[in-house]
Amino acid sequence: MGHGPTGPAGAGARVIVAGLAPFTEWLTAGLSAAGATVRLADPADGHPGAVHPDDVGRRPVGAALDDAARSLGGVDAVVHAWVHPELLVAEPLVDVPADRWRRACEGSLDRIWWFAQALGDRVGHWRPRSVVFVIPTAGLSGLTNGAMLATVAEGVRQLAKGCATQWGDHGTTVNAVATRSTLWLPGPGDAFALTDAPVPGAGDPAVDVAPLVALLGDPAASFLTAATLVADGGLWRGL
Amino acid sequence: MSGNPVSGGSVSSPESGGSVSSPELNSTGPLRGNLLDGRTVLVTGAAGGVGAGIVLACAAQGANVVITARVADDAAPVAETVVAEGGRSMVVECDVTRRADVDRAVEAAVERFGGLDVMVHNAIGTVGPPRDVGEVPEETWRTMMDTAVGASFSCAQAAYPHLAARRGSLVFLVSTAGVEGNRWLPAYGVVKGAQRGLAKSLAREWGPAGVRVNCLAPLALTPAMERTYRENPVLEERLLARTPLRRVGDPTRDIGSAAVFLASELSCYVTGQTLVATGGGYMA
DSSP, X not given: OOSSTTSOTTTTOEEEEEEOTTHHHHHHHHHHHTTOEEEEOOTTTTOTTOOSHHHHOHHHHHHHHXXXXXXXXXXXXXXXXXXXXXXXXXXXXXXXXXXXXXXXXXXXXXXXXXXXXXXXXXXXXXXXXXXXXXXXXXXXXXXXXXXXXXXXXXHHHHHHHHHHHHHGGGTOEEXXXXXXXXXXXXXXXXXXXXXXXXXXXXXXXXXXXXXXXHHHTSGGGTTOOSOEEEOSTTSOOOO | OOSSOOOOOXXXXXXXXXXXXXXXXXXXXXXXXXXXXXXXXXXXXXXXXXXXXXXXXXXXXXXXXXXXXXXXXXXXXXXHHHHHTTOEEEEEXXXXXXXXXXXXXXXXXXXXXXXXXXXXXXXXXXXXXXXXXXXXXXXXXXHHIIIIIIHHHHHHHHHHHHHHHTTOEEEEEOOTHHHHOXXXXXXXXXHHHHHHHHHHHHHHHHGGGTOEEEEEEEOBXXXXXXXXXXXXXXXXXXXXXTOTTOSOBOXXXXXXXXXXXXXXXXXXXXXXXXXXXXXXXXOO
């Protein structure tokens, strides 16, 4: 996203952000502070629970991406940070009703898959430097009473790797940034009682995630792809 | 899973009958022992390939094996091979995309053998040909989701009370595609990764009840892979070149043995892990 190795990562970049508010708003604030121009692209804006194909299928996702790209005059980076609100509710898997699993867990994977498909239709034309999927660390660590969240997150992480191997031909890197699930929660509550992180607190997308997203779009990171950067205050320490 | 969807539910128990010659199921033979004596193991998608290999390996270690397949008749040769070699088996017709079928299969296992110790979810829909992410048909995606992700949920919920009662084990068959993504089968990578995320969480949730949850990522010479090799021999050469052990795993001897490990007390302190049995083709 930056114009040279000496400039601030993110300066002058044209970035499309899709995901769940207010996370996307905070992320946008952080990227804007770094000098990026950001457009939100999500046909489900204002309807964060919508996951039916008629609401957010591949075609409307593509249309939203096209609108954002036109507005920006080009695309340097695309960021996806969707988490279904129902995934943030702590609940043992044995108590999860089938319809909620279908709606929240499988519905989320459907939605993110369609996003990747719509982006795949465009990446050869746009040739963005960077695509980033922001996910909860739960996919790496597993999460007690958060099985749906972890299921989605680990699926998305492997989607990012698959896309990385395809879109490298276009000069596009694809990475994942894993962070705390609390960053998607509008309040200070911690539904999953994550208490053993070296750095305490819920975290702030603008401060803790946006700089990494900007860095991944910088030419200095052009050889970094199919990776997972973990920015969760040391919660997950698997690597 | 292959072929057409079936209406599930009927149960049969082919415990009699002669041996069936099925070299593709038992080319090198299972390792025999008593690691699973008295235990009951249910394997989904077990009419052939990896699922059948796991069934034969578990039976050779003394397990009662419950073989599920979308079409019961397809699983009969596997069941008959088990019986011919002195084992105990039953076949349950089960389309894993139907929750009622999964519930019925579990209940049938419990009713017949008195409990369930190990649930192995192996069934997977047709993966389809290699494609870019944007070219994967919606039907392929839906099949992957239903058979891998949706069915994992069903298998986990249906099996849990029985596994908890006997401090049992849940195993998901995954793939290295779920560990490192996949260039040509992106949907497959997504659903296999999703199963790993689920397994890790269930390992945390169910550990206090003594239930272990793990994944097994195999490289196996299945009938489908043999067909692929016949159509494109270069693929076999490439695969062997990047496999240090220079062979593709036998479903029974190589992959079944790994499943026996995860099913048995040998792995009593192992949970939340992905065991990669690929002859060294993938190294963490």
